[in-house]
Amino acid sequence: VPVAESSAAELVAAARSGDRGALARLLSAVERGGRTAHAVGRAVYPLAGSSYTIGLTGAPGAGKSTLTSAVVAAVRARGERIAVLAIDPSSPYTGGAILGDRVRMGEHALDDGVFIRSMATRGHLGGLALATPEAARVLDAAGYPWVLIETVGVGQVEVDVAGAADTTVVVVNPGWGDRVQANKAGLMEIADVFVINKADRPGADTTRRDLESMLDLTGPGDDRWRPPVVSAVSTTGDGADAVWEAVVAHRRHLEQTGGLAERREQRLRDELALIVEQRLRAEAMQRLEAAGRRALEDEVVAGRLDPWSAADQVLGEAQN
Amino acid sequence: VPVAESSAAELVAAARSGDRGALARLLSAVERGGRTAHAVGRAVYPLAGSSYTIGLTGAPGAGKSTLTSAVVAAVRARGERIAVLAIDPSSPYTGGAILGDRVRMGEHALDDGVFIRSMATRGHLGGLALATPEAARVLDAAGYPWVLIETVGVGQVEVDVAGAADTTVVVVNPGWGDRVQANKAGLMEIADVFVINKADRPGADTTRRDLESMLDLTGPGDDRWRPPVVSAVSTTGDGADAVWEAVVAHRRHLEQTGGLAERREQRLRDELALIVEQRLRAEAMQRLEAAGRRALEDEVVAGRLDPWSAADQVLGEAQN
Numbered sequence: 001v002p003v004a005e006s007s008a009a010e011l012v013a014a015a016r017s018g019d020r021g022a023l024a025r026l027l028s029a030v031e032r033g034g035r036t037a038h039a040v041g042r043a044v045y046p047l048a049g050s051s052y053t054i055g056l057t058g059a060p061g062a063g064k065s066t067l068t069s070a071v072v073a074a075v076r077a078r079g080e081r082i083a084v085l086a087i088d089p090s091s092p093y094t095g096g097a098i099l100g101d102r103v104r105m106g107e108h109a110l111d112d113g114v115f116i117r118s119m120a121t122r123g124h125l126g127g128l129a130l131a132t133p134e135a136a137r138v139l140d141a142a143g144y145p146w147v148l149i150e151t152v153g154v155g156q157v158e159v160d161v162a163g164a165a166d167t168t169v170v171v172v173n174p175g176w177g178d179r180v181q182a183n184k185a186g187l188m189e190i191a192d193v194f195v196i197n198k199a200d201r202p203g204a205d206t207t208r209r210d211l212e213s214m215l216d217l218t219g220p221g222d223d224r225w226r227p228p229v230v231s232a233v234s235t236t237g238d239g240a241d242a243v244w245e246a247v248v249a250h251r252r253h254l255e256q257t258g259g260l261a262e263r264r265e266q267r268l269r270d271e272l273a274l275i276v277e278q279r280l281r282a283e284a285m286q287r288l289e290a291a292g293r294r295a296l297e298d299e300v301v302a303g304r305l306d307p308w309s310a311a312d313q314v315l316g317e318a319q320n
Numbered sequence: 321v322p323v324a325e326s327s328a329a330e331l332v333a334a335a336r337s338g339d340r341g342a343l344a345r346l347l348s349a350v351e352r353g354g355r356t357a358h359a360v361g362r363a364v365y366p367l368a369g370s371s372y373t374i375g376l377t378g379a380p381g382a383g384k385s386t387l388t389s390a391v392v393a394a395v396r397a398r399g400e401r402i403a404v405l406a407i408d409p410s411s412p413y414t415g416g417a418i419l420g421d422r423v424r425m426g427e428h429a430l431d432d433g434v435f436i437r438s439m440a441t442r443g444h445l446g447g448l449a450l451a452t453p454e455a456a457r458v459l460d461a462a463g464y465p466w467v468l469i470e471t472v473g474v475g476q477v478e479v480d481v482a483g484a485a486d487t488t489v490v491v492v493n494p495g496w497g498d499r500v501q502a503n504k505a506g507l508m509e510i511a512d513v514f515v516i517n518k519a520d521r522p523g524a525d526t527t528r529r530d531l532e533s534m535l536d537l538t539g540p541g542d543d544r545w546r547p548p549v550v551s552a553v554s555t556t557g558d559g560a561d562a563v564w565e566a567v568v569a570h571r572r573h574l575e576q577t578g579g580l581a582e583r584r585e586q587r588l589r590d591e592l593a594l595i596v597e598q599r600l601r602a603e604a605m606q607r608l609e610a611a612g613r614r615a616l617e618d619e620v621v622a623g624r625l626d627p628w629s630a631a632d633q634v635l636g637e638a639q640n
Contacts, residue, residue: 038628041626041627041628042626042628042629045623045626045627046623046626049623059379059380060379264621265621268617268620268621268627269617269620269621271627272608272616272617272620272627272630272631273604273605273608275627275628275630275631276604276607276608276631276634276635277600277601277604279631279635280600280601280603280604280635281597281600281601283600284593284596284597284600285593287596288592288593288596296592297585297588297589297592300588300589300592301584301585301588301589303365303366303369306361306362306365306366307361307365307588307591307592307595308358308361308362308595309362310592310595311592311595311596311599314596315596315599315600
């Protein structure tokens with residue numbers, strides 16, 4: 001059942017009182033985007049701000065899902081509630097997450113203190129960058145003190161996730177340090193905590209040395225935080241507690257230095273720019289249609305018009 | 321030396337007569353974007369259209385660079401000229417390709433029939449999606465009959481590359497089929513040719529079986545083409561010829577079925593929409609500044625205004 005605009009506030013109230021179906025419907029509305037998503041956004045905005053978000057990212061096959069599950073168990077053992085958003089940006093054509101929520105739920109399926117949700121991005125990274133913080137805010141408003149955003153990613157996707165989280169955990173595997181991986185530099189810049197997952201495999205020590213020496217080289221950032229390197233074997237749960245302790249330590253650091261407020265401010269500024277951009281994008285499509293999209297395109301395809309001049313015509317600009 | 325708008329045509333003429341320095345400057349202009357890139361785009365547009373583009377993509381560590389090098393050798397052995405664009409979308413912060421052109425050139429460094437160029441994306445995937453076809457068009461206008469676009473990628477990046485190429489080659493390794501990789505479905509949809517690289521390693525047979533049975537399941541697409549699965553060991557050059565033969569076979573198929581013209585048309589339509597979008601993005605930034613960006617942001621940060629209502633103010637729209 002789609003969410004009518006008028007009912008956004010009602011659904012939010014229901015979700016806050018523990019109705020998981022209402023929460024799921026709010027997240028579906030966010031995922032779909034558009035006016036209803038905005039209505040949901042407006043309804044939750046004043047209610048959000050008390051939860052803490054963790055981004056967990058790494059290459060495909062790094063064992064992020066099992067690590068997430070082990071970390072959730074560690075959080076639950078402390079008696080705290082947690083929500084998980086599993087983002088799948090890599091399936092633009094199918095428009096759906098490949099690993100269903102049921103598979104992911106696993107051991108936590110019957111635990112009321114855990115809410116797990118897969119989210120696909122419906123084909124656009126701009127969509128992910130906007131939908132992720134919005135979904136996190138819905139979970140925040142619904143009363144989850146911890147929100148973990150798990151995503152597979154390379155490059156821009158990881159950066160987007162880091163942009164949506166208070167603390168970013170980067171998961172690598174033994175052997176990671178051996179190859180020149182194009183995204184190493186980017187990962188070094190977004191990681192607040194490194195996890196060497198599958199640390200019972202050969203090469204874990206070398207990977208740790210490599211990571212530590214890279215951290216020696218880059219030095220602590222402006223925020224004077226050196227990302228700890230935690231070893232884990234997520235299939236057995238080993239190290240999950242240590243991962244969580246590192247997250248909590250980073251949170252404490254951010255709170256004590258004022259870095260948390262700073263990061264959140266910057267995120268809101270970026271989000272505003274992105275919303276403006278997204279609206280203009282919708283406008284662009286409208287203008288293209290109004291300018292006779294098909295006929296213009298045909299001119300370009302026939303080679304009679306280059307695409308920049310066609311864009312000039314759409315936007316009513318002088319040729320330049 | 322930056323390219324003055326007036327000199328774009330001169331540089332294009334020089335590049336067409338074999339001046340590699342001029343070609344490099346044109347590509348730098350495209351990479352930087354903006355007005356000069358548009359001038360270059362307009363200058364090359366009527367001259368392009370005779371070269372064939374191949375996208376080569378796969379996960380980090382799959383051995384794409386060595387495979388590219390081996391394929392280039394196979395093409396050269398046939399006496400044909402080829403240009404390579406190595407896209408590095410994963411370094412948004414550093415703004416530069418990590419593997420320099422000199423490293424990539426390797427055995428082809430002194431061969432006039434090969435032009436290799438690394439391109440970074442300066443921090444935005446939208447930039448990649450626009451810059452890649454534009455750069456390919458420059459190489460086309462410069463007279464290279466084959467343009468190979470190599471990129472590391474997951475998800476959207478791979479899709480962008482597939483969108484820029486006539487034939488898309490997806491590189492996997494033995495063991496790929498063993499794990500649930502989130503981007504499998506996306507890869508199945510963009511691949512015209514599969515290469516199992518490092519096929520001398522254990523598990524190659526299993527990976528081939530997995531791929532073939534997935535291809536059995538999906539069946540040939542609308543274009544009645546079943547992607548061949550080619551084994552290669554790019555470090556020795558084994559299989560590079562077979563990879564190239566598969567590319568040539570796919571080209572022949574596309575030409576015979578009319579699929580090539582169709583793909584190219586769709587690409588141009590998408591490119592036009594993207595150019596319009598990019599211009600509007602620049603406009604969004606201008607409007608944000610004009611609306612008093614900082615003050616509006618401060619209202620949002622203070623929680624007095626939600627970001628959607630702030631966007632309404634920027635765009636001069638009624639609240640909805």
